[in-house]
Amino acid sequence: xxxxxxxxxxxxxxxxxxxxxxxxxxxxxxxxxxxxxxxxxxxxxxxxxxxxxxxxxxxxxxxxxxxxxxxxxxxxxxxxxxxxxxxxxxxxxxxxxxxxxxxxxxxxxxxxxxxxxxxxxxxxxxxxxxxxxxxxxxxxxxxxxxxxxxxxxxxxxxxxxxxxxxxxxxxxxxxxxxxxxxxxxxxxxxxxxxxxxxxxxxxxxxxxxxxxxxxxxxxxxxxxxxxxxxxxxxxxxxxxxxxxxxxxxxxxxxxxxxxxx
Numbered sequence: 001x002x003x004x005x006x007x008x009x010x011x012x013x014x015x016x017x018x019x020x021x022x023x024x025x026x027x028x029x030x031x032x033x034x035x036x037x038x039x040x041x042x043x044x045x046x047x048x049x050x051x052x053x054x055x056x057x058x059x060x061x062x063x064x065x066x067x068x069x070x071x072x073x074x075x076x077x078x079x080x081x082x083x084x085x086x087x088x089x090x091x092x093x094x095x096x097x098x099x100x101x102x103x104x105x106x107x108x109x110x111x112x113x114x115x116x117x118x119x120x121x122x123x124x125x126x127x128x129x130x131x132x133x134x135x136x137x138x139x140x141x142x143x144x145x146x147x148x149x150x151x152x153x154x155x156x157x158x159x160x161x162x163x164x165x166x167x168x169x170x171x172x173x174x175x176x177x178x179x180x181x182x183x184x185x186x187x188x189x190x191x192x193x194x195x196x197x198x199x200x201x202x203x204x205x206x207x208x209x210x211x212x213x214x215x216x217x218x219x220x221x222x223x224x225x226x227x228x229x230x231x232x233x234x235x236x237x238x239x240x241x242x243x244x245x246x247x248x249x250x251x252x253x254x255x256x257x258x259x260x261x
Contacts, residue, residue, distance in 0.1 A: 007178035011167035013186035014044030042163040067122040067160040079148040103151030111151035125159025130173035168229040175237035190257035
């Protein structure tokens, strides 16, 4: 049986995007990852800032953005345009041959508009299909794909999509052909017992502990969908998942949280 090549997927949160120095240091760490790699980025505060500057009032429900037609124009412009191309340009400057993608490019990530029984999320997409053969070809040709969280429905409609979910779905699809490690990088050193105490990192979380921590309300709000994505990915073939500060990319001994079944 042929051994799969390894592939590292890294998703960075918007807080890294918002800090130019932090982003620069992260990209240096990312560029030094050996072998095949893929980057997925969130949007940061830029879209909200741009929306407010033109008189739009951002709407959120349970931490998820409502994306009407006007807001969609803003997020496409900022996520798929400004942020994506700035990240690609910075990676090229440090000899990482990156190409920026939305899900529409090459039909790489196809979604459908979210159908919720009580909430109209607007132009928000749920991922249905990843074009794994094309993505595999690009990666094996030495390209580092950089994805923003904009997908499409193959009917001409772009859709705003949760970046954690995009990372998870790409990891699942690519685990068919690669041995995949998925890293969620943000400003904290890992998943914390106490959100106010950065020293309270939980080293490892399995399904049993996760259920217990949710019951105790130690894990709540935005961390729940992130961890739900993690366990879904592991159940569907992803080899390893880590959550923490991007220092973990260059230092194997760096404190972080490992998610396991």
